[in-house]
Each structure stands twice: as structure tokens, then as C-alpha cells.
Amino acid sequence: MGTVKEAKLEQLEMKREAYQLIINGQRMDSSSGETFTTYNPATGEPVATIAKASKEDAEKAVEAARHAFDKGKWKLFPLNKRARTLNKIASIMRSRFNELVELEILDTGKSLSAAQGQVMQAIEDFEFYAGAIVGHRGAVNNVPGQFQNITEKEPVGVCAQIIPWNYPLMMAAWKVAPAIAVGCSVVVKPATLTPLTAIVLGEICIEAGVPEGVVNVIPGAGSEVGNYLVEHPNVDKVAFTGSTPIGKDIMAKASQTLKRVTLELGGKSPSLVFNDADIDAAVDGSLFGIFYNTGQSCEARSRLYVHEDIYESFMEKFVEKAKKLSLGNPFAKETHIGAIINKGQLDVIDGYVQSAKEEGATIALGGKVANVEGYENGFWYEPTIITGVNHDMKVVKEEIFGPVVVVMPFSDEKEAIRLANDSEYGLGSAIWTTDYARATRVSKQIQAGIVMVNCPFSAFPGTPFGGYKQSGFGRELCIETLDLYTETKSIVSYFGNRPLNPFGV
Numbered sequence: 402m403g404t405v406k407e408a409k410l411e412q413l414e415m416k417r418e419a420y421q422l423i424i425n426g427q428r429m430d431s432s433s434g435e436t437f438t439t440y441n442p443a444t445g446e447p448v449a450t451i452a453k454a455s456k457e458d459a460e461k462a463v464e465a466a467r468h469a470f471d472k473g474k475w476k477l478f479p480l481n482k483r484a485r486t487l488n489k490i491a492s493i494m495r496s497r498f499n500e501l502v503e504l505e506i507l508d509t510g511k512s513l514s515a516a517q518g519q520v521m522q523a524i525e526d527f528e529f530y531a532g533a534i535v536g537h538r539g540a541v542n543n544v545p546g547q548f549q550n551i552t553e554k555e556p557v558g559v560c561a562q563i564i565p566w567n568y569p570l571m572m573a574a575w576k577v578a579p580a581i582a583v584g585c586s587v588v589v590k591p592a593t594l595t596p597l598t599a600i601v602l603g604e605i606c607i608e609a610g611v612p613e614g615v616v617n618v619i620p621g622a623g624s625e626v627g628n629y630l631v632e633h634p635n636v637d638k639v640a641f642t643g644s645t646p647i648g649k650d651i652m653a654k655a656s657q658t659l660k661r662v663t664l665e666l667g668g669k670s671p672s673l674v675f676n677d678a679d680i681d682a683a684v685d686g687s688l689f690g691i692f693y694n695t696g697q698s699c700e701a702r703s704r705l706y707v708h709e710d711i712y713e714s715f716m717e718k719f720v721e722k723a724k725k726l727s728l729g730n731p732f733a734k735e736t737h738i739g740a741i742i743n744k745g746q747l748d749v750i751d752g753y754v755q756s757a758k759e760e761g762a763t764i765a766l767g768g769k770v771a772n773v774e775g776y777e778n779g780f781w782y783e784p785t786i787i788t789g790v791n792h793d794m795k796v797v798k799e800e801i802f803g804p805v806v807v808v809m810p811f812s813d814e815k816e817a818i819r820l821a822n823d824s825e826y827g828l829g830s831a832i833w834t835t836d837y838a839r840a841t842r843v844s845k846q847i848q849a850g851i852v853m854v855n856c857p858f859s860a861f862p863g864t865p866f867g868g869y870k871q872s873g874f875g876r877e878l879c880i881e882t883l884d885l886y887t888e889t890k891s892i893v894s895y896f897g898n899r900p901l902n903p904f905g906v
């Protein structure tokens with residue numbers, strides 16, 4: 402078996418031809434017998450056939466999860482036993498690292514280095530929550546003498562976890578790990594474009610000893626299966642990562658049964674480069690900030706604001722370095738930029754770029770569908786830098802979800818903050834400055850869940866990830882996430898010498 406580094410697209414060894422649903426600890430076909438095919442965005446070729454979950458399958462999965470939660474022993478396991486199981490999941494994932502990387506590349510068209518980093522982070526997420534759960538606990542609260550009040554953290558119940566296509570395994574790990582760590586049961590609904598690694602994760606959970614029904618994986622259409630889960634009275638919580646319009650729909654529907662909801666939604670994240678910044682570091686970090694994962698990242702720094710004093714020198718370097726980014730074989734370690742997920746998204750990206758041209762913007766680099774030798778049937782877009790923009794333009798206001806960045810100059814700190822906050826989104830943000838006081842001052846004024854100071858990375862296991870404003874609410878990847886999968890129970894007790902008689906009758 403070759404390593405992924407050596408693998409070529411035509412030399413695949415670890416992928417299976419067909420994948421099934423996972424319900425109640427069993428692999429199974431869908432009740433309708435229907436299947437669907439996923440396609441490799443880099444080549445347009447089919448990858449695998451997958452059982453297509455229907456409402457009947459969603460019902461079975463919810464029943465299995467409900468039964469596991471209400472009657473099963475997972476939530477009653479001592480914490481250290483659940484922690485050990487999470488570590489076992491991580492260790493099996495490590496032993497299947499190359500397979501997971503390969504599947505992620507085939508399903509998404511992302512580059513090897515991106516896939517490797519994300520699979521590794523997914524593994525580390527399970528390790529993080531294996532540790533975090535041991536310290537997660539309630540409290541003893543201050544109450545008048547002779548009373549006692551303790552709070553306990555109890556698992557919220559059955560959780561529907563709806564996953565997007567851009568980080569299929571990592572997003573599944575962000576959700577499954579904390580939920581099962583606290584004792585919940587989950588029904589995972591991966592995106593139909595990219596279901597493979599979530600299915601394998603479900604299989605790994607079972608192999609690691611997670612009892613039947615605790616982790617169910619049902620790839621199917623969002624409008625059918627996703628919606629069914631959101632409306633289901635036996636689902637207690639919905640954790641959703643995806644676009645803002647679908648997030649709003651989910652929130653409205655989940656309100657009918659008052660489900661707990663966490664929403665990780667879209668973004669249009671700003672990056673501010675001040676005139677005292679280390680320009681080279683800012684250039685490199687800004688390249689990564691937008692072009693990592695082919696710009697298909699919720700926290701992609703897609704709005705770049707550069708102080709007017711350094712605008713020209715910054716742009717010269719930024720454009721020159723962007724020209725050096727290579728597109729091509731996603732399995733090659735020298736490839737920086739992978740494919741776009743599908744033709745529909747490619748058209749959306751190009752539509753935004755065309756709209757910018759029509760509105761009078763300047764295309765400083767790229768701006769068209771890329772022709773990548775050997776990958777003519779795949780979906781590729783040139784790294785694109787747009788200047789001459791203003792805040793009325795669609796490319797500045799809306800999430801493009803592709804390798805497209807808009808750049809504007811600013812004249813002072815106040816203006817930079819105003820521009821950064823002039824968005825309905827509030828997920829990521831970046832500040833490039835060597836002035837510590839400025840970094841602190843600006844960080845506090847930015848309306849975003851994440852501020853990266855002189856840093857291109859937004860998340861490690863343990864760092865809270867989530868948005869302000871229309872980027873959603875709730876935080877993943879951190880200790881606080883455990884609270885979002887638990888209810889707090891307050892137990893008030895009386896230990897006085899005499900019985901209480903509050904009415905005095």
C-alpha cells in the first residue's frame with residue numbers, strides 16, 4: 402500500500418466502491434435501495450456509490466439514537482471509560498490516516514496538505530475532548546445556611562448534526578466528539594457532495610466500542626433528511642454548520658419544538674494590515690487567509706484592508722506571491738490550491754467576479770475559470786485579487802466561497818475598524834501590526850468571534866470557534882462546547898434541624 406504522498410489519482414488503493422448508512426451500529430442500505438454517486442471535483446470522475454438515506458432511514462436513525470440515549474448505557478459509563486473510547490477512536494483514525502486523507506481529497510478536490518492538516522485536527526479533536534470531559538462538571542453554589550445547591554451537567558439527548566461539504570471530516574469531528582463525550586447520541590447528516598469520511602468515522606466509532614445507536618450516519622438530501630431531523634420531536638438538539646440562509650430556516654423550524662440549536666454559518670471576514678506591520682508576514686498570512694482550502698472556508702479572510710501608506714508595496718508583493726501558487730494534482734505535495742467543489746459553485750464564483758467587473762472593479766489577478774493541464778474535466782478557478790471596490794458591491798458584501806479576495810486601502814485605525822465591522826457577518830478577522838497596544842485596542846472593537854493577530858491560523862483544539870451577528874452562535878472546538886451539549890440541572894436541598902413550614906399553617 403503506497404502512502405498518500407506517493408499516490409496518484411489513478412493509483413488508489415484504499416477507497417471502496419460503495420458506502421452504506423450506519424444506523425444502530427450496523428452498516429445498511431437505504432430502505433428505498435436508492436444510491437447516489439460522489440464525483441471528484443479535480444477530475445469530474447465518479448468516486449463511490451453511497452446509500453441515499455430517506456425519511457424512513459432518518460426515522461430509524463432517530464429511533465436508534467433515542468433508544469440508545471433513553472435505555473442504553475453510554476451516558477452512564479464512568480467518564481474515564483468514555484474518555485478512553487474517544488482516545489480509541491482517535492487512535493484508529495491515526496491508523497487509518499492515509500485512507501481518511503485520500504477520501505477527503507477525492508470527495509472535495511482539496512490539496513494534500515489541506516486534507517492532511519484537517520484529518521490530523523479531527524483526530525486531535527477526539528483527543529482534546531477525551532481530556533476535556535474529565536474536567537467538565539457542575540458546581541456547588543452559594544445559598545443560605547442549611548440549604549445546599551449543586552448543579553449537574555446532564556447530556557441534552559439526541560442531537561442532529563448537519564455537516565457542510567467544505568471540511569467534511571473536521572466538521573463531523575467538531576460535532577461528534579463533544580456530543581458523545583458528554584453522553585449524547587447523535588444522528589450525523591453529512592453533505593451529499595462529501596459523505597465518505599463521515600461514514601468511515603461512524604464505522605470507526607463502532608469499532609472503538611461506542612455502543613450501538615449512539616453514533617448514526619445518514620447521508621441524504623438536506624431538504625428531505627436534514628429537514629426531517631430538524632422537525633423531529635424526538636431530536637433534542639440541532640448542531641448545524643452551513644450557509645446562513647439554511648441556518649435561519651433551521652432555527653425557525655427547530656423553534657417549533659424548542660430544540661437547542663447551535664449555528665456555525667457563513668462569513669466575510671476582514672483582514673487589517675496596518676502601516677507598522679511586518680509586510681512579508683502580512684502578505685504570506687493574507688495569502689493563506691484567503692486561498693487556503695481554495696477559499697472555501699467560512700472564516701476565509703476575503704476582505705483585505707491595507708493602510709494607504711503601504712498599500713502599493715503590499716499589493717506588489719501580494720500579487721507576485723499569489724502568482725506563484727500552484728493549482729493541479731491535489732495529491733501532489735507541491736500543490737497549493739485544489740479544485741472547486743462542483744460546477745454550480747464554480748459558476749457562482751465566476752458570477753461574482755463578473756459582477757465586480759460590471760460594477761467597475763479592477764481584476765488585479767486571475768478572474769476566470771482556470772485551465773489546469775491534465776484536469777480539464779475538473780472545476781478550477783484562478784486565485785483572484787480584486788481592487789477598486791467599495792462597500793456597495795456584491796463582491797464586498799456577500800460570501801463568495803471561492804479563491805477571491807477584495808482589497809481596499811484605509812487611512813486610519815478608526816476607518817479600518819468601521820470597514821471591518823461593516824458586514825452582516827462576524828466570524829473571523831485578522832490584524833497585522835507590530836504595535837501591541839494597537840492589536841489589543843483593535844481586537845476589542847472588532848465584531849467577530851475570532852481575531853487572529855499576526856497569525857494566519859484560526860483554530861486549534863481548545864480554541865473557541867464561532868460567530869457574531871449572522872455568522873451564527875454557539876462555539877465549537879472548545880471546553881464551552883461541552884456546555885452546549887448539556888443541560889444544567891440545579892438540585893436544591895435542605896439540611897436544617899427542623900422541617901420547613903413556609904406557609905406556617
Ligand code: NAD
Nearest residue numbers: 564565566591592623624627628643644647665666667699
Ligand atoms: P449548506 O447550507 O448548503 O448545507 C449544509 C448542510 O445542510 C448540508 O449537509 C445540507 O445537506 C444541509 N441542508 C441543506 N438544506 C437543509 C435544510 N432545509 N434542512 C436541514 N439541512 C439542510 O452549506 P454548504 O454549501 O454545504 O457549506 C458552505 C457554507 O457553510 C458556507 O456558507 C460556509 O461559510 C458555511 N460554513 C460555516 C462554518 C462555520 O464554522 N461557521 C464552517 C464551514 C462552513
